[in-house]
Amino acid sequence: MSDAIHLLPDSVANQIAAGEVIQRPASVIKELVENSIDAGASTIEILLTDAGKTCIQVIDDGKGMSETDARLAFERHATSKIRQAADLFTLTTMGFRGEALPSIAAVAQVELRTRREEDELGTSIHIAGSKIEQQEPVACPRGANFIVKNLFYNVPARRKFLKTNQTELNNILTEIDRIVLVHPDVSFVVHHNDNELYRLPATSLRMRLMNVFGKKLSDQLLTLEVETSLAKITGYVARPESSKKKGSHQYFFVNGRYMRHPYFHRAVMEAYEQLVPAGEQVSYFIYMDVEPGSIDVNIHPTKTEIKFENEQAIWQILAAAVKESLGRHGGVPSIDFDTEGMPDIPSFEGGGSPFVEPPRVNYNPNFNPFDTVPGDDAFESSFKHDSHRQKVAYPWEEADRSSSYRRSSVDWEAAYRGLKPDDAADALAVTSETDASLFSSDESFAIKESAMNAPVSNAGNHYQFKGRFIATSVKSGLMLIDQHRAHVRVLFDRYMSQLQGRNGASQGLLFPELLQLTAAEDVMLQSLLPALLALGFDVTALGGGSWSVSAIPAGTEGLDAAALLHRMIASAIEREGAGQTGDEVHEAIALSLARSSAIVVGQSLTAAEMDELVTSLFASATPGHTPDGQPVLSVITMDELEKRF
Secondary structure (H helix, E strand, O other), X not given: OOOOOXXXXXXXXXXXXXXXXXXXXXXXXXXXXXXXXXXXXXXXXXXXEHHHOOEEEEEEOOOOOOHHHHHHOOOOOOOOOOOOHHHHHOOOOOOOOOOXXXXXXXXXXXXXXXXXXXXXXXXXXXXXXXXXXXXXXXXXXXXXXXXXXXXXXXOHHHHHOOOOHHHHHHHHHHHHHHHHOOOOOOEEEEEEOOEEEEEEOOOOHHHHHHHHHOHHHHHHEEEEEEEOOOOEEEEEEEOHHHOEOOOOOEEEEEOOEEEEOHHHHHHHHHHOOOOOOOOOEOOEEXXXXXXXXXXXXXXXXXXXXXXEOOHHHHHHHHHHHHHHHHHHOOOOOOOOOOOOOOOOXXXXXXXXXXXXXXXXXXXXOOOOOOOEOOOOOOOHXXXXXXXXXXXXXXXXXXXXXXXXXXXXXXXXXXXXOOOOHHHXXXXXXXXXXXXXXXXXXXXXXXXXXXXXXXXXXXXXXXXXXXXXXXXXXXXXXXXXXXXXXXXXXXXXXXXXXXXXXXOOOEEEEEXXXXXXXXXXXXXXXXXXXXXXXXXXXXXXXXXXXEEEEEEEEOOOXXXXXXXXXXXXXXXXXXXXXXXXXXXXXXXXXXXXXXXXHOOOOOOOOOHHHHHHHHHHHHOOOOOOEOOOOOEOEEEEEHHHHHHOO
């Protein structure tokens, strides 16, 4: 019987390693750009074709490689970043993994051209499926030029599971954002299908943030800076008033490396507690510098999760730093007790100053507002005239006046005229039985309050309660409808119908609004243009991530068109990032538009509006729930009502 265990060929081993390191085109971009930064490049150019599926080219002006280094770089476990195991705990470079280039070469066709400053000629290497096809000297500029073609060409199953170009491009731009934000001293240029997405010159960190996310972000940022023996924390946090539900930019970096850290995220959000509405987020860009030996960056294949040795202490430092920044820069409302520069108001001292007589209050101790005098006009008896001026004489001014205020009598029995005998008897019984002997003081107050808050009838069958619920009678009992969620359900169905029929009505704007987008948002908007046109939007590209909005869907008048589109794009990017299909992305933008356009809690509705809303709701195929699964209505049955009495 033959042996069962054998060694895998290098080509197969490299493909297995590639599955851990190279997951999609964005992974290739990350590895190549990080290597360029470690090589000391000051300018990096990225050229993409078909979101990196067809071709990825990364050009840098770093120190380059010799002929031997260029060949060894594609061998497994070959690296210039570490020499021994202890070096793993003192990393100061971005990339150190020895499988990056061999993993790329195992699943793609790779061409490398590189030259060092001191060499006259560079080296050109062609590799496909881990096999070197050609190596020769070549004339090329200093640095490295990697060309990666036909990613996963020899692993059809992996290529089949790549997402759409739109999704893959969004992932690439996300990786690029994480790199450019931590290296503002490096110039970046990004092209996709001959379209320029980024041109970022070397600049300061604040300018780099503005170049990536737009100039409006600069007005929202507060400086964050603290230095302790454990960590140095710098960066920016946003003002509380700039919070939003979706589309916030939240970045943590440690020692020049992007990381995800939910624990530190809670520290930041705790500082904003009660400063931003529930469910909303704020942007932040926080950079930490710690001792390399106090963190472990190799606990996750993509190195985006990092373990800290002094995690709890840094949490407290971070939370205190954010609170201090909010307070120092006016992010938190405060009372200023500093009286410097305030005028001196002299205190009153007797001395030679004239005596000021305090005002006197006269009142009529015999005045009773419940006394009634039939036919007496309370208002005309209140006005008296003298020879010089008209003076208002109040009932409490003089106790000895002959004519005092008297309240007109009211015939309360007239309120019960016209009622049926049984109804009148019941009403009179209630008024006669409701006295202080039947209820305690707390119960009496609760009864009065519930009577004041009772719903007012707006229609024969519908009642609006607290500006939020519509109460209506049904066969099984009493139905309560959440008016906001009901309108979301109705509008969502309408917008989905418009997307399918492409017949949305538009409302032109008197003055077009300017929409400024990031590179990822700009790419997403281009893919959403047909859907937005079907809904009734009219947007025109101005270049550089700027768009002009000249029309919005009918029924959304009064809404901020730019903010509305930002929310819709953020919802679409979120769905795309979750790997959902185009139809699901259209559902996301329809839901976002419906939520923004729906009637709000507290809005008063007329009888006709309530009737139309209820009728439209039950015309829906799923009236009981919103598109995201929240309940719209609830029925209190007759049995439940009877148990309450």
